[in-house]
Amino acid sequence: MQALDELARDWRAAKSAVVLTGAGLSTASGIPDFRSPGGRWERYQPVPIQDFLASAPAREEYWRYKGETWDRIRNAKPNAAHRALAELAGANRLDLLVTQNVDGLHERSGLDPVRLVNIHGSDAAVVCMDCGAREPREVAQRLFEAGTAVPSCACGGPWKPATISFGQSLVAEDLERAMQCAARCDLFVAVGTSLVVGPINGMFDVAARAGARTAILTASETPYDAMADYKFEEPVEELLPRLVRKVVEA
Ligand SMILES: [Zn+2]
Numbered sequence: 245m246q247a248l249d250e251l252a253r254d255w256r257a258a259k260s261a262v263v264l265t266g267a268g269l270s271t272a273s274g275i276p277d278f279r280s281p282g283g284r285w286e287r288y289q290p291v292p293i294q295d296f297l298a299s300a301p302a303r304e305e306y307w308r309y310k311g312e313t314w315d316r317i318r319n320a321k322p323n324a325a326h327r328a329l330a331e332l333a334g335a336n337r338l339d340l341l342v343t344q345n346v347d348g349l350h351e352r353s354g355l356d357p358v359r360l361v362n363i364h365g366s367d368a369a370v371v372c373m374d375c376g377a378r379e380p381r382e383v384a385q386r387l388f389e390a391g392t393a394v395p396s397c398a399c400g401g402p403w404k405p406a407t408i409s410f411g412q413s414l415v416a417e418d419l420e421r422a423m424q425c426a427a428r429c430d431l432f433v434a435v436g437t438s439l440v441v442g443p444i445n446g447m448f449d450v451a452a453r454a455g456a457r458t459a460i461l462t463a464s465e466t467p468y469d470a471m472a473d474y475k476f477e478e479p480v481e482e483l484l485p486r487l488v489r490k491v492v493e494a
Pocket residue numbers: 372373374375376377397398399400401
């Protein structure tokens with residue numbers, strides 16, 4: 245495929261490549277995209293952080309969902325798309341990977357964590373909403389599985405998985421690093437994301453305005469398709485390994 249060859253050529257020529265990933269990357273690992281219709285998880289209504297903090301029933305609803313879906317995430321394995329990105333980073337062809345996913349699969353694929361920003365946090369840790377303590381997820385999950393509706397910290401505050409909830413601000417330094425790298429890169433690639441969640445989808449604008457080449461590897465339409473230099477709609481777990489062969493082994 246000629247367009248893929250051209251993208252690979254741009255990638256080899258790039259001094260700084262930055263990647264943004266989303267839910268489409270992990271569907272092949274068995275983690276449903278809760279935004280796509282028909283999924284088992286579609287019924288879930290996200291609990292905004294204000295409700296979590298203010299209401300015991302909201303905290304219970306939140307933990308019912310999180311507690312029951314954790315098993316799927318914990319047992320999921322990185323797929324060929326995660327491994328391809330880790331290989332690019334290992335070959336020094338990927339400066340920064342920003343992911344909107346909270347499943348931890350980039351870490352488990354062997355991607356060097358210094359090149360990774362979990363912009364929406366992580367399901368693999370919990371944070372106490374009162375004292376700010378942070379522990380591995382299992383500390384709270386054990387309590388949930390033993391029948392505690394809302395696991396709590398030793399201080400009495402409720403544990404919450406360390407993801408960014410609706411209504412909760414992103415970590416300022418993570419957002420700043422993502423945007424600075426987008427502004428400095430000469431190749432920006434969005435993978436498995438429909439680029440509708442702000443403010444992080446703004447990385448595309450920032451990179452494009454700074455003159456970077458841009459590619460979107462996402463099965464669905466995105467608001468940036470017309471602006472992108474490349475758009476591929478094939479499954480990323482098939483496309484990325486082929487692309488990496490052309491970038492790394494050429
Ligand atoms: Zn606490």
